[in-house]
Amino acid sequence: MPWYAAARLDSGRAGPNAEGTPGMQWKLGLSFMAVAGLVIGVTLWAPELAPAPWDKVITIFAALLVAMVAAWGLSSMLTRPIRGLAGTASVISQGDLTRTAIVDSRDEVGDLARSFNLMVSSLLNIVMEVRSTSEQIFESAQALSSTSAEVNVTTGEIAHAAQRIALGAEEQADMIQQTSTIVHEMAESISEVAAGAQAAFRSASEAGARAKTGREFAARATAQIEEVADRIQAAAETVAGFKERALQINKTVDFISRVAQQTHMLALNAAIEASRAGDEGRGFAVIAEEVRQLADTARGFAEQISDLAEQINTQAGEVITAMQASRRASSEGRQIVASAATSLDSIAESVLAAVGRVREISEVTNRQAEGAEGLVRAIEEISRIAGDNRSGTQAASSATAQQTASMSELSGSAQNLARTSDRLKELISIFKVR
Amino acid sequence: MEILPGSSLLRLKAGGSLYALPLESASEISPLPALTPVPGAPASILGLAEIRGRVVSVLDLGALRAAAAEPSSCREIVSLGSPWSHVALAVERAHGPGESVSGDPELLHPDRIVATAAGQVRARYRRAPVRAAERP
Numbered sequence: 001m002p003w004y005a006a007a008r009l010d011s012g013r014a015g016p017n018a019e020g021t022p023g024m025q026w027k028l029g030l031s032f033m034a035v036a037g038l039v040i041g042v043t044l045w046a047p048e049l050a051p052a053p054w055d056k057v058i059t060i061f062a063a064l065l066v067a068m069v070a071a072w073g074l075s076s077m078l079t080r081p082i083r084g085l086a087g088t089a090s091v092i093s094q095g096d097l098t099r100t101a102i103v104d105s106r107d108e109v110g111d112l113a114r115s116f117n118l119m120v121s122s123l124l125n126i127v128m129e130v131r132s133t134s135e136q137i138f139e140s141a142q143a144l145s146s147t148s149a150e151v152n153v154t155t156g157e158i159a160h161a162a163q164r165i166a167l168g169a170e171e172q173a174d175m176i177q178q179t180s181t182i183v184h185e186m187a188e189s190i191s192e193v194a195a196g197a198q199a200a201f202r203s204a205s206e207a208g209a210r211a212k213t214g215r216e217f218a219a220r221a222t223a224q225i226e227e228v229a230d231r232i233q234a235a236a237e238t239v240a241g242f243k244e245r246a247l248q249i250n251k252t253v254d255f256i257s258r259v260a261q262q263t264h265m266l267a268l269n270a271a272i273e274a275s276r277a278g279d280e281g282r283g284f285a286v287i288a289e290e291v292r293q294l295a296d297t298a299r300g301f302a303e304q305i306s307d308l309a310e311q312i313n314t315q316a317g318e319v320i321t322a323m324q325a326s327r328r329a330s331s332e333g334r335q336i337v338a339s340a341a342t343s344l345d346s347i348a349e350s351v352l353a354a355v356g357r358v359r360e361i362s363e364v365t366n367r368q369a370e371g372a373e374g375l376v377r378a379i380e381e382i383s384r385i386a387g388d389n390r391s392g393t394q395a396a397s398s399a400t401a402q403q404t405a406s407m408s409e410l411s412g413s414a415q416n417l418a419r420t421s422d423r424l425k426e427l428i429s430i431f432k433v434r
Numbered sequence: 435m436e437i438l439p440g441s442s443l444l445r446l447k448a449g450g451s452l453y454a455l456p457l458e459s460a461s462e463i464s465p466l467p468a469l470t471p472v473p474g475a476p477a478s479i480l481g482l483a484e485i486r487g488r489v490v491s492v493l494d495l496g497a498l499r500a501a502a503a504e505p506s507s508c509r510e511i512v513s514l515g516s517p518w519s520h521v522a523l524a525v526e527r528a529h530g531p532g533e534s535v536s537g538d539p540e541l542l543h544p545d546r547i548v549a550t551a552a553g554q555v556r557a558r559y560r561r562a563p564v565r566a567a568e569r570p
Contacts, residue, residue: 261465262465264530265463265464265465265510265528267530268444268463268528268530269462269463271442271457271530271531272444272457272460272461272462272463275442275457275458276458276515285442288530289530289531289532292530292532292533293532296533
């Protein structure tokens with residue numbers, strides 16, 4: 001129980017009986033008995049002072065009376081300032097600290113009153129200090145309560161934000177995971193591209209070599225076509241000779257034919273002459289007939305030869321035509337092969353240029369592949385950091401949640417403090433200080 | 435002139451047809467000589483030729499026998515024997531008795547041939563006006 005409550009209880013109980021406290025009366029009785037005993041003792045111990053026994057009784061009574069009066073006077077002289085002090089104390093016990101005990105004696109009671117006054121003034125100072133302190137505490141508690149409420153709200157927002165940050169960190173970690181996957185795939189694609197560029201480089205090199213080989217083949221083909229054309233030319237000249245020979249054969253055969261025709265005619269005339277000769281000419285007719293047959297046979301052969309020569313002539317003409325066509329074709333073929341060779345040359349040049357470019361591409365893609373590997377490592381590092389970040393933000397989120405709980409408790413405590421300080425103020429207001 | 439049985443025959447091709455002439459009726463076979471055309475003569479008379487110092491009338495056998503005379507492609511002439519030794523038949527080809535010739539020949543009689551030609555000539559000159567200077 002606080003001291004001020006006890007004071008109030010004591011003051012309530014002791015207030016009305018202050019005037020006749022048993023302690024004081026007891027002390028007064030003891031004083032009276034001491035005075036009476038002193039008188040009796042003096043009387044009995046000093047008979048020379050007492051004239052007679054009777055006088056002794058009267059003296060005792062007189063002494064008793066004097067003692068009683070002295071005791072009353074003494075007691076009233078002792079209790080009056082004490083009563084005043086008790087009244088003042090009773091008023092002070094009601095909480096009025098403005099009162100002071102009136103002091104006009106220089107004895108122990110006066111000392112007591114001065115000490116009382118000193119005590120009251122100290123009490124006043126203490127109460128005033130307590131009051132101002134309790135007011136400050138109340139204000140501070142209120143401020144703390146409102147602040148803690150605000151902090152509570154803010155901490156709630158912070159906890160919300162931390163939760164969102166944790167969610168964001170989680171999403172970020174997921175995104176980084178996806179990014180890592182994509183970057184992995186990209187790195188693999190770049191590696192494939194690098195391999196493809198290498199293969200393209202090899203293919204282009206092979207194509208260049210083949211184009212060069214093709215150029216050589218084209219040169220050889222040109223030479224062979226020229227040789228074939230020359231041979232065709234020679235053969236055409238030979239065939240033209242055939243044609244001429246065939247014409248000569250025809251002329252000869254014509255001559256043979258004419259001779260055969262004349263022979264035939266002569267044989268017929270011989271037969272006519274033989275028939276005129278009658279029986280004598282019969283043998284001649286037989287000879288004439290044989291001559292005619294020979295002439296006909298010769299003419300038939302001559303006609304066959306003529307046909308053959310004609311066929312040779314015709315076919316030689318056809319062969320010459322075909323050979324001329326072949327010569328033209330071979331000339332065209334030579335031109336085509338020449339243009340093919342030119343094309344192959346330009347192809348070889350283009351392929352050489354392509355080889356250079358493909359080599360550059362291959363180098364660039366190799367560097368890209370290395371860069372992609374570095375990127376993969378960086379993304380993995382980022383992913384790891386994001387994972388750490390996620391766990392960190394989760395820890396921060398749970399910490400802010402705990403902080404929110406702590407702030408709630410703090411807010412409750414601050415409210416309790418405000419209520420308690422309010423109560424203190426209320427209690428302190430009992431004291432009247434001015 | 436009679437055609438003796440068993441006599442040998444000349445086969446003559448002319449105007450796309452085949453004719454047969456007894457060997458005895460011919461005197462000579464020779465190539466087509468240079469011809470001198472006879473003015474106003476019918477188409478069957480090709481002209482006059484000189485053979486071994488004699489003037490011979492050359493008749494186109496194909497034109498003489500066929501109704502529609504085609505342009506002659508004769509290469510030989512067959513001179514007839516006596517009494518028509520001044521007449522020759524122009525043919526494309528004359529075959530001897532021993533030669534095998536496909537086709538069924540029409541037997542020619544020199545008298546009839548000459549008569550036909552003479553008839554054509556007479557018909558021609560009768561229709562045509564004869565001037566005094568040309569008359570023998």
